[in-house]
Amino acid sequence: MPLKSVHQPNYKTEDVKNQHASKAGVEPKFEDSQLWKEFQSGNEAAFAQIYRDNVPLLYNYGLKLIKDKNLVKDCIQNLFIEIWDAKHRLGNVKSIKSYLIKSLRRKVISETVRSRRLHDNAKFTITSEQIVQAKAHSLAEKQEFDLQKQHLKEAVKKLTDRQREIIYLKYYALLSYAEIAEIMSLSNKGTYKLMGRAIHFLRKYMGAIPLLIVSTLQN
DSSP, rough: OOGGGGOOOOOOOOOOHHHHHHTTTOOOOOHHHHHHHHTEEEEEEHHHHHHHHHHHHHHHHHHOOOSSSSHHHHHHHHHHHHHHTTTTTTOOOOOOOHHHHHHHHHHHHHHHHHHTOOOSSSSOOOOOHHHHHOOSSSSSHHHHHHTTTHHHHHHHHTSOOHHHHHHHHHHHHOOOHHHHHHHHTTTTHHHHHHHHHHHHHHHHHHHHHHHHHHHHHHH
């Protein structure tokens, strides 16, 4: 079991893009389909790369589902142990990130129910700081968001749990609508409808700022 070499992940909230950029030139990058095949063949280096590239995002996402750091860490560790043990039986994967998020979501909810914590009471929270990090591609844009931080925080708190979750998956995890639909067990139409309601509320509540989000939706 090759987890020993990557047993201590860096469980920190950080911008995933910056994390990936910091690795540029250090190790070869493969398309997800190729990396997944290497992993399924028993390549421990490929498994370690999948682990390192995805643990920070998975940890952040898990904490949005339940505020229990130890449970989230255990679920992530168990998830990677399970996929390693089942590697030869797993099917093809187009997006490793999407596959792992969906698997972790199912595992966290299952563990929460099993330990008699009501998932409905585990509020999915997303902070204004995380939205700033996800959308601040330029200094000017970041400054604009900083000026409205408190207002944004108040607006996000008024979204439903599902609306906050879809905002996180789209703008922090950077998933496609098809991937989000699969993770949240929604139809494509239902995914767009849920996002539309969230964006409509933010536009109504905050005026021009959500237009930055809307412009990304159209890309």
